[in-house]
Amino acid sequence: MSNAAPALTHLAPMATRASRLAAARTDYAASESIKAEVRDLNFFYGQRQALKNVNLPIPERTVTALIGPSGCGKSTLLRCFNRMHDLYPGNRYEGEIVLQPSGLNILSPQVDPMEMRLRTGMVFQKPNPFPKSIFDNVAYGLRLRFVRQRSILQERVEKALRAAALWDEVKDRLHHSAVKLSGGQQQRLCVARALATDPEILLLDEPTSALDPIATSKIEDMIFALKEEVTILIVTHNMEQAARVADFTGFMYLGALVEHGATSQIFQTPKNQLTEKYLTGSFG
Amino acid sequence: MSDIAKIIAYRKRQDWLFSGLGLLCMAIGIATLIALLATLAYEGLPHLTWRFLTSNSSSIPERAGILTAIVGTLYVIAVTFVVAVPLGVAAAIYLEEYAGKNWLTNLIEINISNLAGVPSIIYGLTALSLFGVVFHLHRTVLVGGMTLALLVLPIIIVATREALRAIPSAIREAAYAAGATKWQTIWYHLLPYSLGGIATGTIIAMSRAIGETAPLLVIGAAGYISRLPPPPISSAPPFLSFAWLNSAFTVLPMQMYNWTADANPALQSRAATTGLVLIMLTLSINAAAIALRYRVRQKLKW
Numbered sequence: 001m002s003n004a005a006p007a008l009t010h011l012a013p014m015a016t017r018a019s020r021l022a023a024a025r026t027d028y029a030a031s032e033s034i035k036a037e038v039r040d041l042n043f044f045y046g047q048r049q050a051l052k053n054v055n056l057p058i059p060e061r062t063v064t065a066l067i068g069p070s071g072c073g074k075s076t077l078l079r080c081f082n083r084m085h086d087l088y089p090g091n092r093y094e095g096e097i098v099l100q101p102s103g104l105n106i107l108s109p110q111v112d113p114m115e116m117r118l119r120t121g122m123v124f125q126k127p128n129p130f131p132k133s134i135f136d137n138v139a140y141g142l143r144l145r146f147v148r149q150r151s152i153l154q155e156r157v158e159k160a161l162r163a164a165a166l167w168d169e170v171k172d173r174l175h176h177s178a179v180k181l182s183g184g185q186q187q188r189l190c191v192a193r194a195l196a197t198d199p200e201i202l203l204l205d206e207p208t209s210a211l212d213p214i215a216t217s218k219i220e221d222m223i224f225a226l227k228e229e230v231t232i233l234i235v236t237h238n239m240e241q242a243a244r245v246a247d248f249t250g251f252m253y254l255g256a257l258v259e260h261g262a263t264s265q266i267f268q269t270p271k272n273q274l275t276e277k278y279l280t281g282s283f284g
Numbered sequence: 285m286s287d288i289a290k291i292i293a294y295r296k297r298q299d300w301l302f303s304g305l306g307l308l309c310m311a312i313g314i315a316t317l318i319a320l321l322a323t324l325a326y327e328g329l330p331h332l333t334w335r336f337l338t339s340n341s342s343s344i345p346e347r348a349g350i351l352t353a354i355v356g357t358l359y360v361i362a363v364t365f366v367v368a369v370p371l372g373v374a375a376a377i378y379l380e381e382y383a384g385k386n387w388l389t390n391l392i393e394i395n396i397s398n399l400a401g402v403p404s405i406i407y408g409l410t411a412l413s414l415f416g417v418v419f420h421l422h423r424t425v426l427v428g429g430m431t432l433a434l435l436v437l438p439i440i441i442v443a444t445r446e447a448l449r450a451i452p453s454a455i456r457e458a459a460y461a462a463g464a465t466k467w468q469t470i471w472y473h474l475l476p477y478s479l480g481g482i483a484t485g486t487i488i489a490m491s492r493a494i495g496e497t498a499p500l501l502v503i504g505a506a507g508y509i510s511r512l513p514p515p516p517i518s519s520a521p522p523f524l525s526f527a528w529l530n531s532a533f534t535v536l537p538m539q540m541y542n543w544t545a546d547a548n549p550a551l552q553s554r555a556a557t558t559g560l561v562l563i564m565l566t567l568s569i570n571a572a573a574i575a576l577r578y579r580v581r582q583k584l585k586w
Contacts, residue, residue: 082461084457084460084461087456087457087460089384089385114463114465117460117461117462117463117464118463120461121461121462122461124454124457124458124461126454128452128454128455128457128458129458130455130458130459130473131477131583131584140459140462140472141462141463144462144463144464144468145463177583179584190458193458193462194461194462197462197463
């Protein structure tokens, strides 16, 4: 436990913000429902095993963060939830991700990957808006679901842009090209695009790694507001970010989930030595 | 003089030497092109009149014109375009987006690149045995256009694949993550974003097709046609006529070839005039391609 103290000083500058957010935190015991459960998940890129026997519950309407050094498998785990790995040949899943309350195994070959993509929303590491108008970007998912009525589209686009804290900045230029927005605005647009279809789970893959601190804090505030409505899974290599926004944190290393639990527990009293070393900056 | 100054002076001499050499090489290239155009213009320009452009071919130099060749070229190119573009784009989309990556697709990929380098006369022979012997089609606009379509197909496939590959995978993943099918991703994203590259490749393919002589010579295109093929529109409903597809034709390079071989020097200089028209046509098509590419690139940023 001797290394736990440096972990705290390390995070001291975040304390005020973190404590404000911590008031709303829950822990596994108190949280009544689980949205999804990863069970004995192994994943292979061809011959290379990228995930090793991962078990992780994802509580509903909370933020779960995955942290760990580069290449530890956190993005790989995230991309299992919407079956993105199915896009490339040679990838193989073993084990289950069970969606509650239906008990549906997301990874089952009987489940069409498209079903999971329609039920989740994903935001990528680098902003990737389509080179179309702001409106068309947000409306894209709705149009894929055959929502055609203009008034409904407008209403849903506005709602999504407001939720992504972008509405005020773009309301007068909805039909301008999305690629002309700044990086931070583009990323919030991508969040709006993911939110417009009311996903059950929002998957965020290092959403702020390409953004400046101001844009980052906007995204983080937004994540915090969003968890009232949606279950959020966020991959981040920024430990402070996990401390700020996540209710639960999982630490991954070399494809294995080393430790997971309430964020405060992971950061203040990590049970595993590896977690402790990573949090104190001894490696990673 | 200090060592450093010596070193600098030596390096600067090297720099001068190379820039001089580069300038010389460029000058040789440009001068050749200018000399070529100048000879062509010197010989051909005096005959480049409105009458020359709007008269049918003739063995009397003063009456000779290239209207039949211009119309023939436009007809043949129209057939080439309609056949080659859908085939080429669809093949490229299949190879790039649908086909698995294995030894068979690798083999196909290598062969398509090779096809772009096959001498054009080979295409003429292939077309002759395929269209002529197997399908009993004769030296018509349709056969000419399809022959040139075979010739430029690899160019269009390669250009389309390049354009598709230039689209970042992040854009594909964004579309798939939203729940799109492969076809929706292709239709709403990949095709629109690669249109610039496809159009440029197509235009380059067409300008290549316009200048081809050898394959048309093999399939027996005429070097001399005295009457125009029938027009594509008719006065009676349905107002469209496809009789021109089955008519004999000549094209600009064939007309040119025919006149170059003529004993009459007055007709030989008409060949130069025809060449001038052909070059202007090709240059303006290439200019259009560059302008189009520039405009599309302005709009797309990743």
